Amino acid sequence: MHTPQGKSRESAAQTAADILARLRSRGARVHCITNAVAQNFTANMLLAAGCVPSMTLSREEIGPFVAGAQALLVNLGTFDGERQVATEIAVQTAAKNKLPWVLDPVFVDRAPPRAAFARQLIGRRPPVVRLNHAEFSTLAGNAPSREAAAGYAREHRIVVGLSGETDLVTDGERVAAIANGHRLMAKVTAMGCAGSALVAACLAVEPDAFSATTAALVILGVAGEMAAEKAAGPGSFAAAIVDALYTIDGSALAARAKVS
Amino acid sequence: MHTPQGKSRESAAQTAADILARLRSRGARVHCITNAVAQNFTANMLLAAGCVPSMTLSREEIGPFVAGAQALLVNLGTFDGERQVATEIAVQTAAKNKLPWVLDPVFVDRAPPRAAFARQLIGRRPPVVRLNHAEFSTLAGNAPSREAAAGYAREHRIVVGLSGETDLVTDGERVAAIANGHRLMAKVTAMGCAGSALVAACLAVEPDAFSATTAALVILGVAGEMAAEKAAGPGSFAAAIVDALYTIDGSALAARAKVS
Amino acid sequence: MHTPQGKSRESAAQTAADILARLRSRGARVHCITNAVAQNFTANMLLAAGCVPSMTLSREEIGPFVAGAQALLVNLGTFDGERQVATEIAVQTAAKNKLPWVLDPVFVDRAPPRAAFARQLIGRRPPVVRLNHAEFSTLAGNAPSREAAAGYAREHRIVVGLSGETDLVTDGERVAAIANGHRLMAKVTAMGCAGSALVAACLAVEPDAFSATTAALVILGVAGEMAAEKAAGPGSFAAAIVDALYTIDGSALAARAKVS
Numbered sequence: 001m002h003t004p005q006g007k008s009r010e011s012a013a014q015t016a017a018d019i020l021a022r023l024r025s026r027g028a029r030v031h032c033i034t035n036a037v038a039q040n041f042t043a044n045m046l047l048a049a050g051c052v053p054s055m056t057l058s059r060e061e062i063g064p065f066v067a068g069a070q071a072l073l074v075n076l077g078t079f080d081g082e083r084q085v086a087t088e089i090a091v092q093t094a095a096k097n098k099l100p101w102v103l104d105p106v107f108v109d110r111a112p113p114r115a116a117f118a119r120q121l122i123g124r125r126p127p128v129v130r131l132n133h134a135e136f137s138t139l140a141g142n143a144p145s146r147e148a149a150a151g152y153a154r155e156h157r158i159v160v161g162l163s164g165e166t167d168l169v170t171d172g173e174r175v176a177a178i179a180n181g182h183r184l185m186a187k188v189t190a191m192g193c194a195g196s197a198l199v200a201a202c203l204a205v206e207p208d209a210f211s212a213t214t215a216a217l218v219i220l221g222v223a224g225e226m227a228a229e230k231a232a233g234p235g236s237f238a239a240a241i242v243d244a245l246y247t248i249d250g251s252a253l254a255a256r257a258k259v260s
Numbered sequence: 261m262h263t264p265q266g267k268s269r270e271s272a273a274q275t276a277a278d279i280l281a282r283l284r285s286r287g288a289r290v291h292c293i294t295n296a297v298a299q300n301f302t303a304n305m306l307l308a309a310g311c312v313p314s315m316t317l318s319r320e321e322i323g324p325f326v327a328g329a330q331a332l333l334v335n336l337g338t339f340d341g342e343r344q345v346a347t348e349i350a351v352q353t354a355a356k357n358k359l360p361w362v363l364d365p366v367f368v369d370r371a372p373p374r375a376a377f378a379r380q381l382i383g384r385r386p387p388v389v390r391l392n393h394a395e396f397s398t399l400a401g402n403a404p405s406r407e408a409a410a411g412y413a414r415e416h417r418i419v420v421g422l423s424g425e426t427d428l429v430t431d432g433e434r435v436a437a438i439a440n441g442h443r444l445m446a447k448v449t450a451m452g453c454a455g456s457a458l459v460a461a462c463l464a465v466e467p468d469a470f471s472a473t474t475a476a477l478v479i480l481g482v483a484g485e486m487a488a489e490k491a492a493g494p495g496s497f498a499a500a501i502v503d504a505l506y507t508i509d510g511s512a513l514a515a516r517a518k519v520s
Numbered sequence: 521m522h523t524p525q526g527k528s529r530e531s532a533a534q535t536a537a538d539i540l541a542r543l544r545s546r547g548a549r550v551h552c553i554t555n556a557v558a559q560n561f562t563a564n565m566l567l568a569a570g571c572v573p574s575m576t577l578s579r580e581e582i583g584p585f586v587a588g589a590q591a592l593l594v595n596l597g598t599f600d601g602e603r604q605v606a607t608e609i610a611v612q613t614a615a616k617n618k619l620p621w622v623l624d625p626v627f628v629d630r631a632p633p634r635a636a637f638a639r640q641l642i643g644r645r646p647p648v649v650r651l652n653h654a655e656f657s658t659l660a661g662n663a664p665s666r667e668a669a670a671g672y673a674r675e676h677r678i679v680v681g682l683s684g685e686t687d688l689v690t691d692g693e694r695v696a697a698i699a700n701g702h703r704l705m706a707k708v709t710a711m712g713c714a715g716s717a718l719v720a721a722c723l724a725v726e727p728d729a730f731s732a733t734t735a736a737l738v739i740l741g742v743a744g745e746m747a748a749e750k751a752a753g754p755g756s757f758a759a760a761i762v763d764a765l766y767t768i769d770g771s772a773l774a775a776r777a778k779v780s
Binding site (some may be wrong): 034035036037038040041077080081107110111112113114185187188189190232233234235236238239 | 574762767
Binding site (some may be wrong): 269296298299307308313314316317320321324325328342451490498499502503505506507 | 556599627633690694707708709710751752755756758
């Protein structure tokens, strides 16, 4: 395990800026299976980033929607029968179309059936799994650390995006630590879900899942810092981070990215 | 096909102002079958316009809710079995109670089963169908234009509200072109859905569906321009357009309406 | 029926401040069965108050989620089969775990099956029922008044939180009248639902249901007044009340609480 060649702070900011430019120019379609709490905010965050979100869960329709998208998000929040069926069809469609997807195993630490479903999905090799410390501990059976995350990534041949005070991204070989973000981000519901959607968006325009995930989390963290400068609390912050994601550019990333 | 007598810019603004005043004074109930992404924003837009929204989809309840409403919105976004059943009951109730309704065939260009369902609903003569260019092309089998929209309106005996850079409203005889609006409106999820809900709201207080649809789109477009002057991006814009819809008045409409 | 000893304006503000401090320090988990329109706003209001909201409705999962929570909200808006099943499991789990819960019988005045379900739930003794005048009249068969609310509270051995121009809280013996709030609160969808969620949050940290309910409605009303000073309409108000709930403190409560 090593910090990869050239992945200095400057080059991480540059890669994020390149991926952001592609997000803005390509209008990638991102299909999201996500919880009802998160749908509106996630859609607005994706639109602000330049993407075209879709959210249908209907079993008759989700196949064509996923097949017409460039990336897929599977978020397990407000998990139910309809979403389990939708997920099965969506993951099969993604595999058939070689579409990248992200798994966000929300709250697997709170309900055993959800953890079992998440494990089954990880066996189907999502390019990226993005999760927090409690979720990681439940799935990996280990306290979160650089080594544990890298080991889990190697074992399952996935990229792990582990959010926390400092976010960690690893594919088992490379590790990036991202120290951007602001404490108000934890005070807005669905911020993590929107972050995972942003990872899916970056996967739509960047084939290297490690770079895409790192870029998404840097962009989100920097947008959060920009938003905090305008906000009077979590309500105005939620609007301000959408504004920031819409206005953020390469120079903001170059000035603020904290990646090591 | 002709631009109707008296439908000059000034009279269109005046009609919109009259309808807005009725919205404010009557507190019309508008029942919405809409997608989960759009429900909260749609409800807040209707409240800001002076209406009382309701959103239940339960088959046991939707009949009484629609029967107690003054207008109905049927939006096909996040289309599923529950919403199909709800729609059937709601449309029957609307027909029985002579209640005006609006169909918004969201994303029919993306999934064939949805297009088939939309066609069947259009056969049941919604007073207004509001849709974008891609949706129109899918349903009408024609590129969108003044002539194609008017032809489609005549064929199905509906009013067509075709949103785009310039919005077109036509009942097959009259055509209004509305050049209001702002590009940030396309960056807020469910803005189109909220626009269709506003059409339903205007139908609740104005029996002429052409005038009601034109008024709704003028009011929405002017509110969007007012909001853009306050906004730093799509997040603050989404809040500002709700504020604008709450504060907009006849003089703002007179000063800003661009209808020809 | 009497105004209880020591429940002067000052002591009500002090009790609310004490409960607010516990909300901030304990990070109570509050599980919400609520309508799709309200989920996002409710979650953000609870986060702003210092709580950890969860919202799952899945029959496989809601048991563990409720068992791991410190309070439960059952809101009947967008009532459907899934939510009926979820409610049954949740209420049983709450009873088994001696968990406090709040019933918000949204729109029982609009649909008879919902009123029947609400009556059945009230028979299972939620510590608090929070409702508006139309909902009270439907369930109690009486016009709302101090006496009618207190009688209903005694009859069902519940605390009644009756929202209106002045909010009334009563356990049948004690009555508090709360004159805080702002008219823009009625222009934001799900404000009442979020208020009921805040009652559940206060119940999680205060065993006396009368004090918890009074505190929640005072905190919400004062936050509404603070938000109105920053808002240009209901859109900015919705963000500002979340900010206010995040920043409100004992001195704001002492200065503004209007409880008699």
